[in-house]
Amino acid sequence: MASTSDKSSSVGMPQLDFSNFDNQTFWLLIFLFLVFVVIRILVMPKMEETLTNRSKIIEEDIQEAEDLRDKAVEIEKTLNYEIETARIKANEILRNCKEEIKRNTKDALADIDVKIEELVKNSEKNIESLKSEATKEVNVLSKKLAPEIVKALIP
Protein backbone atom coordinates (compact mmCIF):
# COMPACT_ATOMS: atom_id res chain seq x y z
CA MET A 1 0.00 0.00 0.00
CA ALA A 2 2.81 2.28 0.77
CA SER A 3 4.26 1.67 -2.65
CA THR A 4 1.15 2.81 -4.50
CA SER A 5 0.28 5.71 -2.30
CA ASP A 6 3.55 7.48 -2.79
CA LYS A 7 4.03 10.50 -4.99
CA SER A 8 1.50 9.99 -7.79
CA SER A 9 -1.59 8.86 -5.90
CA SER A 10 -0.89 10.97 -2.89
CA VAL A 11 -2.58 13.78 -4.76
CA GLY A 12 -5.77 11.76 -5.06
CA MET A 13 -6.11 12.62 -8.71
CA PRO A 14 -3.11 11.72 -10.85
CA GLN A 15 -4.33 14.40 -13.24
CA LEU A 16 -3.38 17.05 -10.69
CA ASP A 17 0.14 15.78 -10.20
CA PHE A 18 1.95 18.68 -11.78
CA SER A 19 5.36 17.06 -11.55
CA ASN A 20 4.92 15.20 -14.83
CA PHE A 21 3.29 17.97 -16.86
CA ASP A 22 6.55 18.64 -18.66
CA ASN A 23 6.73 14.99 -19.71
CA GLN A 24 3.10 14.97 -20.89
CA THR A 25 3.52 18.20 -22.79
CA PHE A 26 6.67 16.99 -24.47
CA TRP A 27 5.20 13.73 -25.72
CA LEU A 28 1.88 15.32 -26.66
CA LEU A 29 3.61 17.92 -28.80
CA ILE A 30 5.72 15.24 -30.47
CA PHE A 31 2.71 13.07 -31.35
CA LEU A 32 0.60 16.07 -32.29
CA PHE A 33 3.33 17.03 -34.73
CA LEU A 34 3.65 13.48 -36.07
CA VAL A 35 -0.10 13.14 -36.58
CA PHE A 36 -0.14 16.50 -38.32
CA VAL A 37 2.71 15.48 -40.62
CA VAL A 38 1.00 12.19 -41.42
CA ILE A 39 -2.27 13.96 -42.21
CA ARG A 40 -0.71 16.78 -44.19
CA ILE A 41 1.68 14.66 -46.25
CA LEU A 42 0.13 11.21 -46.48
CA VAL A 43 -3.59 11.49 -45.88
CA MET A 44 -4.83 14.73 -47.39
CA PRO A 45 -3.36 14.53 -50.92
CA LYS A 46 -4.50 10.94 -51.36
CA MET A 47 -7.92 11.62 -49.87
CA GLU A 48 -8.50 14.74 -51.96
CA GLU A 49 -7.41 12.88 -55.07
CA THR A 50 -9.75 9.99 -54.36
CA LEU A 51 -12.68 12.26 -53.57
CA THR A 52 -12.22 14.55 -56.57
CA ASN A 53 -11.73 11.52 -58.80
CA ARG A 54 -14.97 10.07 -57.57
CA SER A 55 -16.94 13.26 -57.93
CA LYS A 56 -15.49 13.73 -61.41
CA ILE A 57 -16.56 10.24 -62.44
CA ILE A 58 -19.99 10.75 -60.93
CA GLU A 59 -20.31 14.07 -62.74
CA GLU A 60 -19.27 12.48 -66.01
CA ASP A 61 -21.74 9.66 -65.52
CA ILE A 62 -24.51 12.12 -64.80
CA GLN A 63 -23.55 14.14 -67.87
CA GLU A 64 -23.58 11.00 -69.98
CA ALA A 65 -26.92 9.95 -68.57
CA GLU A 66 -28.34 13.38 -69.36
CA ASP A 67 -27.02 13.21 -72.90
CA LEU A 68 -28.53 9.79 -73.36
CA ARG A 69 -31.80 10.99 -71.96
CA ASP A 70 -31.85 13.92 -74.37
CA LYS A 71 -31.09 11.54 -77.19
CA ALA A 72 -33.89 9.23 -76.09
CA VAL A 73 -36.32 12.15 -75.99
CA GLU A 74 -35.28 13.12 -79.51
CA ILE A 75 -35.69 9.58 -80.76
CA GLU A 76 -39.09 9.40 -79.16
CA LYS A 77 -40.05 12.64 -80.86
CA THR A 78 -39.05 11.41 -84.31
CA LEU A 79 -40.74 8.11 -83.60
CA ASN A 80 -43.97 9.85 -82.68
CA TYR A 81 -43.71 12.02 -85.76
CA GLU A 82 -43.20 9.02 -87.99
CA ILE A 83 -46.08 7.18 -86.42
CA GLU A 84 -48.29 10.23 -86.93
CA THR A 85 -47.37 10.58 -90.61
CA ALA A 86 -47.80 6.86 -91.15
CA ARG A 87 -51.25 7.03 -89.65
CA ILE A 88 -52.20 9.95 -91.87
CA LYS A 89 -50.90 8.11 -94.91
CA ALA A 90 -52.76 4.96 -93.93
CA ASN A 91 -55.96 6.92 -93.51
CA GLU A 92 -55.52 8.45 -96.93
CA ILE A 93 -54.93 5.07 -98.52
CA LEU A 94 -57.95 3.69 -96.75
CA ARG A 95 -60.11 6.54 -97.96
CA ASN A 96 -58.86 6.13 -101.53
CA CYS A 97 -59.58 2.43 -101.44
CA LYS A 98 -63.06 2.99 -100.13
CA GLU A 99 -63.79 5.47 -102.88
CA GLU A 100 -62.42 3.13 -105.53
CA ILE A 101 -64.49 0.29 -104.22
CA LYS A 102 -67.56 2.51 -104.28
CA ARG A 103 -66.82 3.63 -107.82
CA ASN A 104 -66.16 0.08 -108.97
CA THR A 105 -69.37 -1.11 -107.43
CA LYS A 106 -71.35 1.65 -109.12
CA ASP A 107 -69.79 0.86 -112.49
CA ALA A 108 -70.43 -2.81 -112.09
CA LEU A 109 -74.03 -2.15 -111.09
CA ALA A 110 -74.55 0.09 -114.11
CA ASP A 111 -73.05 -2.54 -116.42
CA ILE A 112 -75.24 -5.23 -114.97
CA ASP A 113 -78.32 -3.00 -115.38
CA VAL A 114 -77.56 -2.47 -119.04
CA LYS A 115 -77.04 -6.20 -119.55
CA ILE A 116 -80.17 -7.09 -117.69
CA GLU A 117 -82.18 -4.61 -119.80
CA GLU A 118 -80.73 -6.09 -122.96
CA LEU A 119 -81.55 -9.56 -121.76
CA VAL A 120 -85.08 -8.50 -120.91
CA LYS A 121 -85.48 -6.93 -124.36
CA ASN A 122 -84.17 -10.02 -126.09
CA SER A 123 -86.34 -12.23 -124.02
CA GLU A 124 -89.37 -10.09 -124.78
CA LYS A 125 -88.55 -10.32 -128.51
CA ASN A 126 -88.17 -14.06 -128.19
CA ILE A 127 -91.41 -14.35 -126.35
CA GLU A 128 -93.08 -12.16 -128.98
CA SER A 129 -91.75 -14.26 -131.83
CA LEU A 130 -92.62 -17.48 -130.03
CA LYS A 131 -96.08 -16.12 -129.42
CA SER A 132 -96.66 -15.25 -133.06
CA GLU A 133 -95.26 -18.57 -134.13
CA ALA A 134 -97.46 -20.31 -131.67
CA THR A 135 -100.56 -18.52 -132.98
CA LYS A 136 -99.54 -19.40 -136.51
CA GLU A 137 -99.20 -23.00 -135.57
CA VAL A 138 -102.43 -22.87 -133.68
CA ASN A 139 -104.07 -21.52 -136.86
CA VAL A 140 -102.50 -24.22 -138.97
CA LEU A 141 -103.40 -26.91 -136.51
CA SER A 142 -106.96 -25.63 -136.13
CA LYS A 143 -107.38 -25.60 -139.90
CA LYS A 144 -106.17 -29.19 -139.95
CA LEU A 145 -108.20 -30.24 -136.99
CA ALA A 146 -111.45 -28.51 -137.94
CA PRO A 147 -112.52 -31.11 -140.60
CA GLU A 148 -111.55 -33.90 -138.23
CA ILE A 149 -113.71 -32.45 -135.47
CA VAL A 150 -116.58 -31.94 -137.86
CA LYS A 151 -116.16 -35.55 -139.06
CA ALA A 152 -116.26 -36.76 -135.58
CA LEU A 153 -119.31 -34.73 -134.70
CA ILE A 154 -121.25 -35.61 -137.75
CA PRO A 155 -121.15 -39.34 -138.14
Add this chain to the structure above:
Amino acid sequence: MATEPITFEIRPMDQFIISPLFSEGDLNWYTFTNQSLWMLIALIGIILLFVFGIRKGEIVPGRVQSIAEVIYVFVHKMVLDITGEEGLKYFPYIFTLFLLILFGNVLGLLPYSFTFTSHIAVTGILALFVFISVTLLGFIKNGLKFLGLFWISSAPLALRPILLIIEVISYFVRPISHSIRLAGNMMAGHAVIKVFAGFAGVMGLGAVAPILAIVAVYGLEMLVVVIQAYVFTILTCVYLNDALHPGH
Protein backbone atom coordinates in the same frame (compact mmCIF):
# COMPACT_ATOMS: atom_id res chain seq x y z
CA MET B 1 -18.95 -13.10 6.78
CA ALA B 2 -16.49 -14.62 9.19
CA THR B 3 -13.57 -12.90 7.59
CA GLU B 4 -14.67 -9.40 8.42
CA PRO B 5 -11.56 -7.42 7.50
CA ILE B 6 -11.83 -7.77 3.74
CA THR B 7 -9.35 -5.48 2.08
CA PHE B 8 -12.13 -3.64 0.33
CA GLU B 9 -10.30 -0.89 -1.41
CA ILE B 10 -11.29 0.51 -4.76
CA ARG B 11 -8.74 2.73 -6.38
CA PRO B 12 -10.62 4.14 -9.37
CA MET B 13 -7.98 6.77 -10.03
CA ASP B 14 -5.01 4.46 -10.20
CA GLN B 15 -5.67 3.81 -13.87
CA PHE B 16 -4.64 7.37 -14.58
CA ILE B 17 -1.22 7.17 -12.96
CA ILE B 18 1.57 7.93 -15.35
CA SER B 19 4.56 5.69 -14.92
CA PRO B 20 7.76 5.21 -16.92
CA LEU B 21 7.71 2.19 -19.16
CA PHE B 22 11.28 1.20 -19.89
CA SER B 23 13.15 2.76 -17.03
CA GLU B 24 12.89 2.72 -13.28
CA GLY B 25 12.90 5.68 -11.05
CA ASP B 26 12.19 9.29 -11.72
CA LEU B 27 10.05 10.67 -14.46
CA ASN B 28 12.03 13.08 -16.57
CA TRP B 29 10.54 15.24 -19.29
CA TYR B 30 11.77 12.83 -21.97
CA THR B 31 10.83 9.54 -20.24
CA PHE B 32 8.70 7.24 -22.36
CA THR B 33 5.64 6.54 -20.23
CA ASN B 34 2.48 4.46 -20.55
CA GLN B 35 0.83 7.67 -21.70
CA SER B 36 3.36 8.14 -24.48
CA LEU B 37 2.86 4.52 -25.47
CA TRP B 38 -0.86 5.05 -26.03
CA MET B 39 -0.21 8.22 -27.97
CA LEU B 40 2.08 6.12 -30.15
CA ILE B 41 -0.65 3.48 -30.54
CA ALA B 42 -3.09 6.24 -31.51
CA LEU B 43 -0.62 7.45 -34.12
CA ILE B 44 -0.26 3.89 -35.45
CA GLY B 45 -4.03 3.52 -35.52
CA ILE B 46 -4.37 6.75 -37.46
CA ILE B 47 -1.73 5.60 -39.92
CA LEU B 48 -3.40 2.20 -40.32
CA LEU B 49 -6.83 3.68 -40.98
CA PHE B 50 -5.92 6.78 -42.95
CA VAL B 51 -2.80 5.74 -44.81
CA PHE B 52 -3.17 2.02 -45.41
CA GLY B 53 -6.97 2.16 -45.38
CA ILE B 54 -7.16 4.53 -48.34
CA ARG B 55 -4.01 3.28 -50.08
CA LYS B 56 -5.90 1.95 -53.09
CA GLY B 57 -8.08 5.02 -53.46
CA GLU B 58 -10.91 3.02 -54.95
CA ILE B 59 -13.80 4.77 -56.65
CA VAL B 60 -16.21 2.42 -54.92
CA PRO B 61 -14.66 2.27 -51.47
CA GLY B 62 -14.33 -0.86 -49.38
CA ARG B 63 -15.08 -1.06 -45.69
CA VAL B 64 -11.94 0.49 -44.24
CA GLN B 65 -11.74 3.17 -46.91
CA SER B 66 -15.39 4.03 -46.28
CA ILE B 67 -14.74 4.55 -42.59
CA ALA B 68 -11.75 6.78 -43.29
CA GLU B 69 -13.67 8.75 -45.90
CA VAL B 70 -16.72 9.23 -43.72
CA ILE B 71 -14.58 10.63 -40.89
CA TYR B 72 -12.60 12.84 -43.26
CA VAL B 73 -15.63 14.20 -45.08
CA PHE B 74 -17.47 14.67 -41.79
CA VAL B 75 -14.77 16.91 -40.33
CA HIS B 76 -14.21 18.63 -43.65
CA LYS B 77 -17.87 19.50 -43.92
CA MET B 78 -17.97 20.62 -40.31
CA VAL B 79 -15.10 23.06 -40.89
CA LEU B 80 -16.67 24.28 -44.12
CA ASP B 81 -20.11 24.75 -42.58
CA ILE B 82 -18.95 26.62 -39.51
CA THR B 83 -15.98 28.66 -40.68
CA GLY B 84 -16.73 28.97 -44.37
CA GLU B 85 -14.37 28.80 -47.35
CA GLU B 86 -11.46 30.61 -45.72
CA GLY B 87 -11.56 28.32 -42.70
CA LEU B 88 -10.70 25.33 -44.86
CA LYS B 89 -7.08 26.49 -44.78
CA TYR B 90 -6.97 25.35 -41.15
CA PHE B 91 -8.66 22.04 -41.80
CA PRO B 92 -5.47 19.95 -41.36
CA TYR B 93 -4.90 21.37 -37.87
CA ILE B 94 -8.48 20.74 -36.84
CA PHE B 95 -8.43 17.27 -38.35
CA THR B 96 -5.21 16.54 -36.43
CA LEU B 97 -6.86 17.56 -33.18
CA PHE B 98 -9.98 15.55 -33.96
CA LEU B 99 -8.12 12.38 -34.88
CA LEU B 100 -5.75 12.46 -31.94
CA ILE B 101 -8.61 13.04 -29.50
CA LEU B 102 -10.90 10.52 -31.18
CA PHE B 103 -8.27 7.80 -31.20
CA GLY B 104 -7.18 8.65 -27.65
CA ASN B 105 -10.77 8.42 -26.45
CA VAL B 106 -11.67 5.25 -28.31
CA LEU B 107 -8.44 3.44 -27.48
CA GLY B 108 -9.00 4.42 -23.86
CA LEU B 109 -12.07 2.18 -23.83
CA LEU B 110 -9.94 -0.92 -24.30
CA PRO B 111 -9.40 -2.77 -21.03
CA TYR B 112 -5.95 -2.16 -19.50
CA SER B 113 -5.37 0.76 -21.84
CA PHE B 114 -4.44 4.26 -20.83
CA THR B 115 -6.65 7.19 -21.73
CA PHE B 116 -4.32 10.06 -22.41
CA THR B 117 -7.23 12.42 -23.11
CA SER B 118 -8.31 12.00 -19.48
CA HIS B 119 -5.34 14.10 -18.39
CA ILE B 120 -5.91 17.76 -17.90
CA ALA B 121 -2.34 18.40 -18.96
CA VAL B 122 -2.99 16.91 -22.39
CA THR B 123 -6.37 18.51 -23.00
CA GLY B 124 -5.08 21.73 -21.49
CA ILE B 125 -2.23 21.85 -23.98
CA LEU B 126 -4.63 21.14 -26.82
CA ALA B 127 -7.07 23.80 -25.64
CA LEU B 128 -4.26 26.32 -25.12
CA PHE B 129 -2.98 25.53 -28.59
CA VAL B 130 -6.44 26.33 -29.96
CA PHE B 131 -6.86 29.40 -27.75
CA ILE B 132 -3.47 30.95 -28.53
CA SER B 133 -3.54 30.26 -32.25
CA VAL B 134 -7.13 31.47 -32.62
CA THR B 135 -6.39 34.66 -30.70
CA LEU B 136 -3.23 35.36 -32.71
CA LEU B 137 -5.10 34.58 -35.91
CA GLY B 138 -7.87 36.97 -34.93
CA PHE B 139 -5.42 39.83 -34.44
CA ILE B 140 -3.42 38.99 -37.55
CA LYS B 141 -6.49 38.74 -39.77
CA ASN B 142 -8.52 41.64 -38.38
CA GLY B 143 -6.06 43.79 -36.48
CA LEU B 144 -7.69 45.72 -33.67
CA LYS B 145 -11.08 45.08 -35.20
CA PHE B 146 -10.83 41.67 -33.58
CA LEU B 147 -11.63 43.39 -30.29
CA GLY B 148 -15.07 44.09 -31.76
CA LEU B 149 -15.80 40.53 -30.73
CA PHE B 150 -16.22 41.88 -27.18
CA TRP B 151 -18.06 45.06 -28.08
CA ILE B 152 -21.47 43.81 -29.13
CA SER B 153 -22.63 46.51 -31.52
CA SER B 154 -26.07 44.95 -31.92
CA ALA B 155 -26.84 45.42 -28.22
CA PRO B 156 -28.16 48.69 -26.70
CA LEU B 157 -25.35 51.09 -25.87
CA ALA B 158 -26.05 51.02 -22.14
CA LEU B 159 -25.64 47.26 -22.00
CA ARG B 160 -22.42 47.12 -23.95
CA PRO B 161 -19.97 47.72 -21.06
CA ILE B 162 -21.60 44.94 -19.06
CA LEU B 163 -21.56 42.67 -22.06
CA LEU B 164 -17.92 43.60 -22.60
CA ILE B 165 -17.02 42.24 -19.17
CA ILE B 166 -19.07 39.09 -19.73
CA GLU B 167 -17.60 38.52 -23.16
CA VAL B 168 -14.02 39.04 -22.00
CA ILE B 169 -14.46 36.65 -19.10
CA SER B 170 -16.13 34.04 -21.26
CA TYR B 171 -13.37 34.40 -23.83
CA PHE B 172 -10.67 33.69 -21.29
CA VAL B 173 -12.64 30.86 -19.70
CA ARG B 174 -12.79 29.14 -23.09
CA PRO B 175 -9.55 27.14 -22.82
CA ILE B 176 -10.45 26.03 -19.32
CA SER B 177 -13.93 24.80 -20.20
CA HIS B 178 -12.63 23.44 -23.48
CA SER B 179 -10.05 21.25 -21.75
CA ILE B 180 -11.90 20.30 -18.58
CA ARG B 181 -14.97 19.23 -20.53
CA LEU B 182 -12.97 16.61 -22.40
CA ALA B 183 -10.72 15.45 -19.57
CA GLY B 184 -13.59 15.41 -17.09
CA ASN B 185 -15.82 13.33 -19.30
CA MET B 186 -13.08 10.82 -19.99
CA MET B 187 -12.00 10.60 -16.37
CA ALA B 188 -15.51 10.31 -14.94
CA GLY B 189 -16.61 7.47 -17.21
CA HIS B 190 -13.49 5.43 -16.61
CA ALA B 191 -13.60 6.05 -12.88
CA VAL B 192 -17.24 4.94 -12.72
CA ILE B 193 -16.44 1.75 -14.60
CA LYS B 194 -13.54 1.13 -12.25
CA VAL B 195 -15.72 1.63 -9.18
CA PHE B 196 -18.30 -0.84 -10.44
CA ALA B 197 -15.52 -3.26 -11.29
CA GLY B 198 -14.25 -2.91 -7.73
CA PHE B 199 -17.70 -3.83 -6.43
CA ALA B 200 -17.85 -6.82 -8.74
CA GLY B 201 -14.53 -8.01 -7.37
CA VAL B 202 -15.78 -8.44 -3.80
CA MET B 203 -19.47 -9.35 -4.29
CA GLY B 204 -19.15 -12.97 -5.35
CA LEU B 205 -22.29 -14.13 -7.17
CA GLY B 206 -23.95 -10.79 -6.68
CA ALA B 207 -21.37 -9.36 -9.03
CA VAL B 208 -23.90 -9.77 -11.82
CA ALA B 209 -25.44 -6.43 -10.93
CA PRO B 210 -22.27 -4.33 -11.12
CA ILE B 211 -21.19 -6.17 -14.25
CA LEU B 212 -24.49 -5.28 -15.91
CA ALA B 213 -23.93 -1.71 -14.75
CA ILE B 214 -20.46 -1.78 -16.31
CA VAL B 215 -21.95 -2.95 -19.59
CA ALA B 216 -24.46 -0.11 -19.49
CA VAL B 217 -21.87 2.50 -18.59
CA TYR B 218 -19.54 1.12 -21.22
CA GLY B 219 -22.24 1.53 -23.86
CA LEU B 220 -22.79 5.08 -22.71
CA GLU B 221 -19.06 5.71 -22.76
CA MET B 222 -18.83 4.58 -26.37
CA LEU B 223 -21.20 7.42 -27.21
CA VAL B 224 -19.52 9.93 -24.92
CA VAL B 225 -16.09 9.15 -26.29
CA VAL B 226 -17.07 10.02 -29.85
CA ILE B 227 -19.29 12.93 -28.89
CA GLN B 228 -16.57 14.55 -26.80
CA ALA B 229 -14.11 14.37 -29.68
CA TYR B 230 -16.81 15.91 -31.85
CA VAL B 231 -17.59 18.62 -29.29
CA PHE B 232 -13.94 19.55 -28.90
CA THR B 233 -13.58 19.85 -32.65
CA ILE B 234 -16.76 21.77 -33.25
CA LEU B 235 -15.88 24.24 -30.50
CA THR B 236 -12.49 24.68 -32.13
CA CYS B 237 -14.32 25.48 -35.35
CA VAL B 238 -16.57 27.96 -33.57
CA TYR B 239 -13.60 29.72 -31.98
CA LEU B 240 -11.83 29.78 -35.33
CA ASN B 241 -14.92 31.29 -36.89
CA ASP B 242 -14.91 34.00 -34.22
CA ALA B 243 -11.34 34.81 -35.17
CA LEU B 244 -12.09 34.89 -38.89
CA HIS B 245 -15.36 36.82 -38.67
CA PRO B 246 -15.37 38.75 -35.38
CA GLY B 247 -18.33 40.88 -36.46
CA HIS B 248 -20.57 37.77 -36.37
